[in-house]
Amino acid sequence: MAIHDAVRAALLFLAASLASTASAEAAQPLELHSDVQVDKIIVAEGQSKHVLSEPDVVVPGDRLVFRTAYSNTGTQEVTDFVVTNPLPAGVALDPSATVPAEVSVDGGQTWGHLAALFVTDAAGAKRPAQASDVTHVRWVLKSVKAGEKGEVTFNAIVR
Amino acid sequence: MKRSARWLVAVSAITMSVMGAQAAQAAGTSAGTTITNTVTVDYKVGSIAQTTKTATNSFKVDRKVNVLVETQDSTTVQVTPGQTQVATKFKVSNLSNAALDFALSSAQLTGTTAKHGGTDTFDVTITGIYLDSNGSGVFDSGDQAVTYLDELAADGSKIVFVVANVPLGLGTGDVAGVTLKATGREGGGTAGSMGAALSETSSSNPMDVETVFGDSAGAADAARDAAHSDGDDYTVLAAALTVAKTSRVVSDPVNGTSSPKAIPGAVIEYCIAVSNGAGSAAANTVTVNDPVPANMTYDSSFGIKVNGSVDASGVCSVGTAGGTYASNTVSGSLSNLAAGDTKTLYFRAVID
Numbered sequence: 001m002a003i004h005d006a007v008r009a010a011l012l013f014l015a016a017s018l019a020s021t022a023s024a025e026a027a028q029p030l031e032l033h034s035d036v037q038v039d040k041i042i043v044a045e046g047q048s049k050h051v052l053s054e055p056d057v058v059v060p061g062d063r064l065v066f067r068t069a070y071s072n073t074g075t076q077e078v079t080d081f082v083v084t085n086p087l088p089a090g091v092a093l094d095p096s097a098t099v100p101a102e103v104s105v106d107g108g109q110t111w112g113h114l115a116a117l118f119v120t121d122a123a124g125a126k127r128p129a130q131a132s133d134v135t136h137v138r139w140v141l142k143s144v145k146a147g148e149k150g151e152v153t154f155n156a157i158v159r
Numbered sequence: 160m161k162r163s164a165r166w167l168v169a170v171s172a173i174t175m176s177v178m179g180a181q182a183a184q185a186a187g188t189s190a191g192t193t194i195t196n197t198v199t200v201d202y203k204v205g206s207i208a209q210t211t212k213t214a215t216n217s218f219k220v221d222r223k224v225n226v227l228v229e230t231q232d233s234t235t236v237q238v239t240p241g242q243t244q245v246a247t248k249f250k251v252s253n254l255s256n257a258a259l260d261f262a263l264s265s266a267q268l269t270g271t272t273a274k275h276g277g278t279d280t281f282d283v284t285i286t287g288i289y290l291d292s293n294g295s296g297v298f299d300s301g302d303q304a305v306t307y308l309d310e311l312a313a314d315g316s317k318i319v320f321v322v323a324n325v326p327l328g329l330g331t332g333d334v335a336g337v338t339l340k341a342t343g344r345e346g347g348g349t350a351g352s353m354g355a356a357l358s359e360t361s362s363s364n365p366m367d368v369e370t371v372f373g374d375s376a377g378a379a380d381a382a383r384d385a386a387h388s389d390g391d392d393y394t395v396l397a398a399a400l401t402v403a404k405t406s407r408v409v410s411d412p413v414n415g416t417s418s419p420k421a422i423p424g425a426v427i428e429y430c431i432a433v434s435n436g437a438g439s440a441a442a443n444t445v446t447v448n449d450p451v452p453a454n455m456t457y458d459s460s461f462g463i464k465v466n467g468s469v470d471a472s473g474v475c476s477v478g479t480a481g482g483t484y485a486s487n488t489v490s491g492s493l494s495n496l497a498a499g500d501t502k503t504l505y506f507r508a509v510i511d
Contacts, residue, residue, distance in 0.1 A: 030200070030202065030209075030212060032198065032200055032212050032213075032214040033214060034196060034197075034198045034214035034215060034216045035216050036194075036196060036216055036218060054363070054365060055218040055365040056361070056362060056363050056364065056365055056367075056369070057221050057361065057369050057371055058194075058218055058219075058220055058221055058365075059187075059220065059221050059222070059223035059256065059371050059373060060186065060187020060188050060220065060223055060256050061187060061223075066196050068198045068200075068214065070200065074204075076204050076205065077204075078202045078203065078204055079202065079203045079204070079206070080201070080202060080203045080208075081200065081201075081202040082200065082201045082202065083198060083199075083200050084198070084199045084200075084201070085196065085197075085198045085199075086197065088194045088195055088196050088197075089192075089194070090188040090192050090194045090220060091194060144202070158187065158188055158194070158220060159187055159188050
């Protein structure tokens with residue numbers, strides 16, 4: 001019957017498109033893993049050390065380390081590799097830690113070193129940007145070779 | 160605000176933003192807020208842009224219980240013996256990132272050093288803890304007796320008074336130390352009833368909301384016990400009255416006023432001097448009563464003089480007429496006696 005044929009055709013089409021998606025994925029085998037850890041300073045025997053733990057208990061003021069691990073598991077070099085990370089609401093970039101080289105304070109429209117950026121306040125006046133003004137961080141890598149893996153991190157504080 | 164120089168504006172904006180950041184840190188992100196981090200990766204393979212990849216992770220902000228109790232009296236609260244309903248003033252601030260109830264309790268020191276440096280020497284009678292419900296900042300009839308603060312929002316604060324009666328019979332410099340403790344209780348429950356006690360919780364699931372105690376140690380509580388406390392004190396300022404009575408022979412019927420002797424018919428002047436000690440509270444409505452001795456007759460022609468002074472040999476002078484004589488007793492009121500003041504009442508009587 002005509003309806004049966006139509007259904008069969010649709011199923012065949014679906015199968016074909018699934019197969020093509022699978023092959024496309026196989027062609028760009030890039031693995032990403034994102035996690036967050038709490039950076040607690042523990043003082044023991046008069047010495048303080050940083051201990052990273054799962055974010056089971058996180059309260060305002062705690063330090064966090066956001067980490068994105070990438071891995072090129074394919075056979076081809078990946079170029080113009082850009083990791084963009086908008087800062088989630090409720091966290092601010094930690095000014096006491098290393099700030100990523102490229103940040104944005106205007107929602108990702110313009111990028112640069114934090115020290116070179118300015119923000120405009122409600123009254124229309126410009127002032128140098130602070131770590132707490134950062135809305136996005138990003139990392140730009142020219143290339144990630146086949147088999148190469150790495151990670152990028154930034155430190156933040158729970159507001 | 161209008162400013163002519165752009166640079167000035169920039170400097171001021173920095174200061175404001177720093178202050179704003181500190182204020183936000185007090186309570187911070189609300190408990191239970193999910194923080195989701197999303198990373199996107201754009202890349203090319205063989206110069207061809209590929210589909211953007213994303214990765215996310217999430218956790219929930221836990222509940223940090225933190226409370227601050229601070230006395231609002233910069234110096235001790237001065238009281239007089241027998242004074243009633245005297246308030247010490249405290250501020251209770253909820254520095255937690257969630258609304259909570261706070262149980263309030265007051266206590267007294269037992270001989271230790273009080274908040275403003277004095278040593279606790281007596282106990283007042285605490286009559287209650289009051290909320291500054293009308294927001295006047297001072298304890299008055301509009302304030303409500305409370306045992307807990309209901310649903311105090313994150314970053315919210317309330318003014319609370321510990322109110323007490325002062326016993327009689329105390330001396331200047333006596334000190335009574337009191338403490339006020341606020342203990343966090345479960346919030347978000349029924350308004351008008353105190354929530355259950357809090358306890359710290361733990362879980363290995365980042366998406367669970369746990370409770371963490373983050374308070375510091377107060378005057379009468381330990382760190383990380385969901386409570387905070389502060390002290391305040393009452394210091395007594397009493398009047399220290401002393402009375403001295405002297406007499407002199409003014410004249411006698413034989414010698415007149417020249418070296419008079421205390422023979423029948425002689426006129427005797429009685430001088431009663433009331434003194435208030437240096438550094439004492441002012442004494443108000445001081446009244447003096449003195450029965451005229453037996454075998455003597457009150458001299459109504461001289462009358463009674465009040466608010467006079469006295470010299471080193473006990474001779475009264477410069478009083479004004481006042482007082483009454485009734486039932487063989489001389490009575491009179493003296494005006495207010497400030498610290499270090501002496502005032503006198505004097506009258507004359509004739510030996511029968």
